[in-house]
Amino acid sequence: MTEQSRIDIRHVTKLYGRTKAVNNVDLTIAGGAYCCMIGPSGCGKTTLLRMIAGHETPTSGAILIGGTDVTTARTGSRGTALMFQNYALFPHLSLTDNVAFSLRVKGVRADDRRQAAREMLDRVQLLHLADRVPSELSGGQQQRVALARALINKPKVLLLDEPLSALDEFLRLKMRVELKRLQNDLGITFIHVTHTQPEAIALADQVVVMDHGLIEQAASPREIYNRPHSPYVARFMGGQNVLAGRVDRIDGTTAVVAGRNGVSYDLPAARDVEPGQDLRFSVRRDRIAIRPDAAARNGLSGTVVNIEYQGTFVKVALETGLGEEFMIYMDDEDYFAHPHGVGDTVHAAWDAAMNHHLPGTNDSTGTPHED
Numbered sequence: 001m002t003e004q005s006r007i008d009i010r011h012v013t014k015l016y017g018r019t020k021a022v023n024n025v026d027l028t029i030a031g032g033a034y035c036c037m038i039g040p041s042g043c044g045k046t047t048l049l050r051m052i053a054g055h056e057t058p059t060s061g062a063i064l065i066g067g068t069d070v071t072t073a074r075t076g077s078r079g080t081a082l083m084f085q086n087y088a089l090f091p092h093l094s095l096t097d098n099v100a101f102s103l104r105v106k107g108v109r110a111d112d113r114r115q116a117a118r119e120m121l122d123r124v125q126l127l128h129l130a131d132r133v134p135s136e137l138s139g140g141q142q143q144r145v146a147l148a149r150a151l152i153n154k155p156k157v158l159l160l161d162e163p164l165s166a167l168d169e170f171l172r173l174k175m176r177v178e179l180k181r182l183q184n185d186l187g188i189t190f191i192h193v194t195h196t197q198p199e200a201i202a203l204a205d206q207v208v209v210m211d212h213g214l215i216e217q218a219a220s221p222r223e224i225y226n227r228p229h230s231p232y233v234a235r236f237m238g239g240q241n242v243l244a245g246r247v248d249r250i251d252g253t254t255a256v257v258a259g260r261n262g263v264s265y266d267l268p269a270a271r272d273v274e275p276g277q278d279l280r281f282s283v284r285r286d287r288i289a290i291r292p293d294a295a296a297r298n299g300l301s302g303t304v305v306n307i308e309y310q311g312t313f314v315k316v317a318l319e320t321g322l323g324e325e326f327m328i329y330m331d332d333e334d335y336f337a338h339p340h341g342v343g344d345t346v347h348a349a350w351d352a353a354m355n356h357h358l359p360g361t362n363d364s365t366g367t368p369h370e371d
């Protein structure tokens with residue numbers, strides 16, 4: 001199945017009038033991978049998904065599934081199934097008939113399609129409710145019917161557009177586990193569009209971060225989280241502070257950067273940078289300590305402007321005069337051993353190894369795009 005369900009997107013552009021919804025995108029999704037596409041509203045992720053499904057045709061470029069060019073192939077012939085956000089179930093049909101519907105359209109015999117639908121309902125643990133109609137189900141159960149219906153044609157690729165967004169927090173976490181289990185069992189490619197960073201990080205083998213019709217970074221969740229490509233990815237995925245400075249000198253493989261606050265920062269393994277260059281770098285918020293004195297290197301001072309208790313950790317927000325709020329995630333025990341209040345001046349410091357150079361130039365803040 002693996003090679004058959006591999007997807008190659010080659011130089012794909014989609015124009016709606018003058019809007020470039022997708023802009024010359026190149027992406028390979030390995031067969032059998034769980035891929036999550038994420039980005040602010042309007043960044044083009046649904047358009048890309050719909051082009052893979054065949055509900056839209058690219059203005060230019062090609063889409064290959066299992067090595068076959070399906071750019072203009074009919075929706076039903078390319079081995080994909082799309083699960084809609086609103087589930088789109090038939091209200092007057094039983095679960096069995098809902099799931100079997102597309103087999104009926106194909107002319108599969110009544111007994112055979114019933115049998116196939118029951119097997120699929122069993123896979124999503126709903127066989128005991130097979131004779132109910134959708135209105136007699138909870139939101140989570142309706143979603144599982146929609147999944148069974150999408151899977152009945154044995155697709156090579158399952159496309160999910162915001163599949164968990166209609167569910168409450170509890171069900172969302174539960175369904176997240178089920179989606180992953182199902183994908184493991186079936187061994188097919190899942191492409192899941194989401195707005196929610198923790199969802200992408202938890203589910204995906206490959207996270208695709210988009211902005212303004214472009215892919216900003218496509219990599220494993222750990223790579224995206226620990227080694228964001230640009231200020232945009234660092235901010236959008238969260239958990240990072242973004243700082244700016246000018247390269248003062250190169251010491252072996254370390255770039256020594258003069259921050260705007262007069263403090264120096266040591267950036268390990270900063271490739272392709274030169275003295276005099278302005279750059280940005282990120283520091284993980286949970287790798288920062290508060291010290292009694294101001295750090296001469298790899299630190300900064302600021303005024304506490306907000307404190308939020310999160311259960312296992314405490315968010316301490318600092319105003320630093322650098323234009324962007326600086327956030328520290330402190331271990332709750334460390335925080336309560338030496339608590340700080342709003343208005344206090346504190347000194348933050350971290351290990352130089354935590355400084356990560358952001359080579360990408362996209363400096364946007366990840367807010368929704370307006371046309």
Ligand SMILES: Nc1ncnc2c1ncn2[C@@H]1O[C@H](COP(=O)(O)OP(=O)(O)OP(=O)(O)O)[C@@H](O)[C@H]1O
Pocket residue numbers: 016019020021039040041042043044045046047048195371
């Ligand atoms: N059928 C259409 N006609 C005209 N413009 C469209 C059409 N579909 C999408 N667009 C535009 O293309 C851009 C990308 O839209 P798309 O729906 O792919 O974004 P998205 O990232 O999925 O957003 P959301 O998270 O809000 O669903 C937007 O500017 C949108 O307004």
